[in-house]
Structures are given as structure tokens and as C-alpha cells.
Amino acid sequence: xxxxxxxxxxxxxxxxxxxxxxxxxxxxxxxxxxxxxxxxxxxxxxxxxxxxxxxxxxxxxxxxxxxxxxxxxxxxxxxxxxxxxxxxxxxxxxxxxxxxxxxxxxxxxxxxxxxxxxxxxxxxxxxxxxxxxxxxxxxxxxxxxxxxxxxxxxxxxxxxxxxxxxxxxxxxxxxxxxxxxxxxxxxxxxxxxxxxxxxxxxxxxxxxxxxxxxxxxxxxxxxxxxxx
Amino acid sequence: xxxxxxxxxxxxxxxxxxxxxxxxxxxxxxxxxxxxxxxxxxxxxxxxxxxxxxxxxxxxxxxxxxxxxxxxxxxxxxxxxxxxxxxxxxxxxxxxxxxxxxxxxxxxxxxxxxxxxxxxxxxxxxxxxxxxxxxxxxxxxxxxxxxxxxxxxxxxxxxxxxxxxxxxxxxxxxxxxxxxxxxxxxxxxxxxxxxxxxxxxxxxxxxxxxxxxxxxxxxxxxx
Numbered sequence: 001x002x003x004x005x006x007x008x009x010x011x012x013x014x015x016x017x018x019x020x021x022x023x024x025x026x027x028x029x030x031x032x033x034x035x036x037x038x039x040x041x042x043x044x045x046x047x048x049x050x051x052x053x054x055x056x057x058x059x060x061x062x063x064x065x066x067x068x069x070x071x072x073x074x075x076x077x078x079x080x081x082x083x084x085x086x087x088x089x090x091x092x093x094x095x096x097x098x099x100x101x102x103x104x105x106x107x108x109x110x111x112x113x114x115x116x117x118x119x120x121x122x123x124x125x126x127x128x129x130x131x132x133x134x135x136x137x138x139x140x141x142x143x144x145x146x147x148x149x150x151x152x153x154x155x156x157x158x159x160x161x162x163x164x165x166x167x168x169x170x171x172x173x174x175x176x177x178x179x180x181x182x183x184x185x186x187x188x189x190x191x192x193x194x195x196x197x198x199x200x201x202x203x204x205x206x207x208x209x210x211x212x213x214x215x216x217x218x219x220x221x222x223x224x225x226x227x228x
Numbered sequence: 229x230x231x232x233x234x235x236x237x238x239x240x241x242x243x244x245x246x247x248x249x250x251x252x253x254x255x256x257x258x259x260x261x262x263x264x265x266x267x268x269x270x271x272x273x274x275x276x277x278x279x280x281x282x283x284x285x286x287x288x289x290x291x292x293x294x295x296x297x298x299x300x301x302x303x304x305x306x307x308x309x310x311x312x313x314x315x316x317x318x319x320x321x322x323x324x325x326x327x328x329x330x331x332x333x334x335x336x337x338x339x340x341x342x343x344x345x346x347x348x349x350x351x352x353x354x355x356x357x358x359x360x361x362x363x364x365x366x367x368x369x370x371x372x373x374x375x376x377x378x379x380x381x382x383x384x385x386x387x388x389x390x391x392x393x394x395x396x397x398x399x400x401x402x403x404x405x406x407x408x409x410x411x412x413x414x415x416x417x418x419x420x421x422x423x424x425x426x427x428x429x430x431x432x433x434x435x436x437x438x439x440x441x442x443x444x445x446x447x448x449x450x451x
């Protein structure tokens with residue numbers, strides 16, 4: 001990987017680590033919410049993780065579109081790296097959401113539209129990773145996963161719009177105290193930086209793995225008269 | 229030959245081969261009936277009754293399993309004796325082969341789902357007339373969307389890219405939104421509460437999956 005990009009990745013890890021320390025301090029200092037108590041502080045992990053999860057899915061979608069357009073392996077590597085980060089973040093979102101739901105609603109899970117489509121999203125991108133590792137040929141693997149990734153992106157707007165269009169126990173939006181908003185913004189930036197660093201790390205590993213597997217350009221069409 | 233003619237030729241060829249291949253479709257139907265039998269033994273009586281006597285949403289487990297098995301059966305038609313090479317070389321319009329395969333999968337799925345629903349009517353003690361009416365009104369739209377997805381990704385089976393055990397992992401998560409909407413529509417149809425919006429959402433999913441399938445089928449076959 002390009003040395004400047006590697007330096008950017010390392011800087012992102014350091015910045016993300018420092019910001020994470022700041023987040024923990026901020027979450028500890030921010031006032032406790034009146035109705036839900038200390039469990040509400042999961043909000044500062046859940047919301048940034050959910051936002052970054054959707055952004056990672058967008059990254060996978062763009063990587064897959066790029067591959068279908070140019071047929072270069074770098075796009076496939078970016079799509080896979082984004083999918084891996086999306087799956088990791090989806091686990092964080094689901095687990096933090098379930099714990100928060102247990103305190104807020106009294107049960108671990110409910111089949112509300114937002115939760116259902118979020119679980120479907122986690123399954124879709126987990127299947128993406130399984131598919132990527134299940135096909136041996138690099139060209140076929142990249143093409144198949146690109147088509148699958150484009151189709152899987154359908155669920156992302158469903159997750160985002162579900163609370164706006166359908167009745168849902170999951171809140172569509174909340175009004176927060178300015179101190180809570182500032183803490184949320186700090187946590188959002190932290191999770192974004194850490195997600196970006198993780199994506200760059202996975203891209204670096206993917207490029208190393210595919211080094212030498214650069215897919216050859218499509219063979220030129222030869223007319224029958226040229227064949228002896 | 230125009231695209232429509234090729235689609236029809238492709239579909240009739242595959243259906244003829246499936247009917248002549250001993251036990252292909254029968255295997256799928258028998259598995260569906262076995263699943264219904266297990267469901268009727270495992271579930272409480274209240275869970276086997278859909279609203280208004282219609283087929284219960286739990287039947288979708290059987291529909292999904294027979295669907296995946298049906299996709300594997302139809303994909304095997306082109307895998308044997310390298311018939312896939314003829315498909316790759318034919319000069320027909322790119323989407324024509326896809327629509328031909330889609331037609332075959334829809335027929336196989338509808339036939340298998342009918343067998344499953346009939347078994348459910350008998351074993352679950354459902355209202356026959358109401359179940360049949362709901363089945364005819366609702367299920368073909370849902371099965372069309374499922375067949376559209378399955379036809380696209382079974383191209384991977386046909387071309388040898390995908391192993392058969394991966395087909396379920398690929399198709400099922402993509403089909404989940406469609407299945408969720410279908411279950412809702414099935415329940416609402418039974419109680420007479422189905423709306424134009426419910427049917428519209430299902431049609432939108434079908435159109436989307438068919439459009440993606442028609443565009444992406446040929447590159448997957450040629451990969």
C-alpha cells in the first residue's frame with residue numbers, strides 16, 4: 001500500500017484511540033437521562049455504530065458498482081473491506097440495541113420494522129463475506145459478489161426509512177440536551193475515524209492478498225477470418 | 229428467432245427435460261409435504277391456523293425449502309453434458325435466457341407450493357375454499373419474486389461458480405424482505421384486510437428483482 005496512505009491509516013488509529021478515551025470521559029461526565037437511567041448511555045455507542053454501519057454498506061455498494069464498471073480488483077477489495085466493517089458494526093448495533101431495549105422496553109427483541117430490517121442487513125452482509133470466501137476463482141468471485149452486493153443494498157434504505165414510513169417501537173428521532181448532543185457528536189466522529197481506519201487496514205490486507213491476481217483485461221474479440 | 233421465441237423455446241425445453249427426468253419435481257414436492265408434516269406435529273394448533281382459515285405464515289418455511297431445491301433441479305438441466313455452452317454461445321438477446329429460466333422456476337415453484345398448501349389444508353385442517361382462494365390470489369406474486377432471485381443466482385450453479393450449499397445462503401437473505409411482506413399479505417388476505425398498498429409493495433419487489441436478474445444473468449452465465 002502507498003506509504004502516505006499507510007501513514008494516514010496509522011494517524012487514524014492514533015486519533016481514533018485518543019478520541020475513544022475522550023468519549024469514555026465524556027459519556028461518564030454527561031448527565032444521566034431522566035427516564036431510562038444509566039442504560040441510556042448506550043445511545044452514544046448505538047447511534048454512531050448504526051450510522052457508520054450504513055455508511056460502510058454504501059462503501060460496499062460503491063465498490064461493487066466500481067467493479068462492475070471497470071472490472072479492476074481494487075474495487076472488489078474496497079467492497080469486501082467495507083462489508084467486513086459493516087458486519088462488525090452491525091453486531092455492535094444489534095447487541096447494544098438489544099441491551100438498551102431490555103431496559104427501555106422490557107424485552108431483548110421485538111419484530112418491529114427497524115429491528116427486523118437491521119437483522120436482515122446483518123445477515124445479508126454476513127452472506128456476502130461467506131460468498132466471497134466460498135468461490136475460488138478471483139474473477140468469478142469478484143463478479144458474483146459485486147452483483148450480490150448491489151442487490152443486497154436494497155435493504156439499506158429499508159432500514160433507514162422504516163421508522164419514518166411504518167409504525168415502530170424504535171424512535172424515529174429524539175430531542176437531546178446540548179451536552180448530550182455534543183457527546184454524541186464526539187462519539188460519532190470517533191466511531192467514523194475508527195471505522196475508516198479499520199476499512200483502510202482491511203483494504204491493505206486485501207491488496208496484499210490480491211497482489212499478482214490483478215484481473216487481466218477482457219479478451220479482445222477476434223473475427224473468424226483471423227483464425228487459421 | 230426473436231427474444232420471445234427464444235424464451236419460450238428455452239422454457240419448454242427445460243420443462244420437458246424436468247418432466248422426463250425421473251423424480252425431479254416429485255422429490256421437491258415430497259420434501260415439501262414432509263416439512264408440513266413436521267410442522268403440524270411440532271406446532272401448537274393455534275400456530276397452524278392462519279387468520280380467517282388461510283394458510284399460516286409458518287408454511288413459508290416449506291415454501292422456501294422447496295424453492296431452493298427447485299432452483300437446484302432446474303440449474304442441473306444445463307449443467308449436465310455441458311449444455312451451458314450452448315446457452316453461452318446462442319445469439320439470443322441477453323435477457324431472453326433469463327426469462328426462459330424464470331418461467332421454468334415459476335412453474336416448478338407454483339406446482340410445489342400447491343402440493344405443500346394442499347398438504348397443509350389436510351394436516352392443519354384449514355378452510356379449503358378460503359385457503360385455495362388466498363393461495364391463488366397471493367402466492368403467485370410472492371413466488372415470482374423468489375423465482376427471480378433464485379433464477380439469477382442459480383446461474384452460478386449452472387456455470388460451476390457457486391457450490392450448491394451456498395445457494396441458500398445467497399438467496400435467503402435477499403428474499404427475506406419479500407418473504408416478510410408476503411407473510412403480512414397472506415395474513416391480511418385471510419382476514420380480508422389486505423390493501424392495494426400491500427400488493428403494490430410485493431409487485432415493486434418483483435419488478436426490482438426481475439430487472440436486476442435480467443441485467444445480471446448473462447455475465448454470471450459467461451463467468
